[in-house]
Amino acid sequence: xxxDISHEITDTAGELAFAPPADRHSGxxxxxxxxxxxxxxxxxxxxxxxxxLGSVHSWELVTAVDGPGTRMxxxxxxxxxxxxxxxxxxxxxxxxxxxxxxxxxxxxIKRMRKVFKATGGGITISGGEVLMQRPFAENILMSAKSxxxxxxxxxxxxxGAHASDEFLDNVDLVLLDVKSGSEKxxxxxxxxxxxxxxxxxxxxxxxxxxxxxxxxxxxxxTDDPDNIEKVADIVCxxxxxxxxxxxxxxxxxxxxxxxxxxxxxxxxxxxxxxxxAAEAARDIFRARGLTVY
Ligand code: SF4
Numbered sequence: 001x002x003x004d005i006s007h008e009i010t011d012t013a014g015e016l017a018f019a020p021p022a023d024r025h026s027g028x029x030x031x032x033x034x035x036x037x038x039x040x041x042x043x044x045x046x047x048x049x050x051x052x053l054g055s056v057h058s059w060e061l062v063t064a065v066d067g068p069g070t071r072m073x074x075x076x077x078x079x080x081x082x083x084x085x086x087x088x089x090x091x092x093x094x095x096x097x098x099x100x101x102x103x104x105x106x107x108x109i110k111r112m113r114k115v116f117k118a119t120g121g122g123i124t125i126s127g128g129e130v131l132m133q134r135p136f137a138e139n140i141l142m143s144a145k146s147x148x149x150x151x152x153x154x155x156x157x158x159x160g161a162h163a164s165d166e167f168l169d170n171v172d173l174v175l176l177d178v179k180s181g182s183e184k185x186x187x188x189x190x191x192x193x194x195x196x197x198x199x200x201x202x203x204x205x206x207x208x209x210x211x212x213x214x215x216x217x218x219x220x221x222t223d224d225p226d227n228i229e230k231v232a233d234i235v236c237x238x239x240x241x242x243x244x245x246x247x248x249x250x251x252x253x254x255x256x257x258x259x260x261x262x263x264x265x266x267x268x269x270x271x272x273x274x275x276x277a278a279e280a281a282r283d284i285f286r287a288r289g290l291t292v293y
Contacts, residue, residue, distance in 0.1 A: 069121025122150025160200025181230020
């Protein structure tokens with residue numbers, strides 16, 4: 001099934017300039033660019049379309065998450081999904097990010113080369129949704145590859161049709177979130193359709209691109225064994241490229257952010273799953289011969 005992304009492109013284009021949002025909370029960031037003239041706005045749009053400028057939330061150095069070794073994970077702003085459990089609701093909108101020049105970010109990445117080499121690490125572009133800003137991500141990934149640095153993207157796959165084969169040539173590993181196996185639950189949880197993720201996984205599998213699957217176990221939403229079986233069925237379509245499945249127990253870490261942004265957080269009363277429930281979920285994947293964490 002092909003993905004109709006025309007509405008996504010329109011949404012994205014409407015958000016491209018970095019004028020700070022009207023509802024910016026004091027202390028939520030000082031890097032808004034203020035009122036932009038038409039000239040400044042169109043100059044920014046041009047730089048973004050060329051991949052020279054991105055809207056970035058933050059970056060951090062992490063070890064043993066977001067891919068192998070020590071990694072610089074870059075969190076982009078802008079996401080077409082609205083996951084009820086999102087830990088980073090401050091990345092929902094592209095306009096809320098910090099304007100960052102690709103050249104500056106590449107310099108920072110270059111300085112980390114020795115650490116990446118010593119630990120078998122690299123960079124991971126996450127979000128928000130990395131594919132909302134494909135030209136910028138492509139520029140960063142291509143530059144990292146040319147420096148011999150391992151590259152990952154962390155994505156829901158919803159905008160997988162935005163990623164050309166050439167884009168994927170610069171990606172060593174895809175961290176693919178399969179948020180539910182049931183279309184109904186997927187939509188309830190994310191506000192979007194599941195099929196684009198399946199289509200993207202099918203493409204990655206055909207291309208021989210390595211995948212790590214992520215599945216968040218949310219009591220009352222994704223933890224029905226039938227739903228987990230459906231996720232496992234989907235993952236097995238990509239058996240030739242899936243290196244591991246990570247079952248991540250839901251937790252309440254994002255609550256404060258939702259409240260401080262004035263968003264309605266619907267999972268207030270949801271408790272993290274028990275260790276037993278998380279292991280039972282992992283067993284469903286293990287039973288298919290998959291490597292599970
Ligand atoms: S895809 Fe990720 S960033 Fe986007 S809403 Fe879901 S959890 Fe948040």
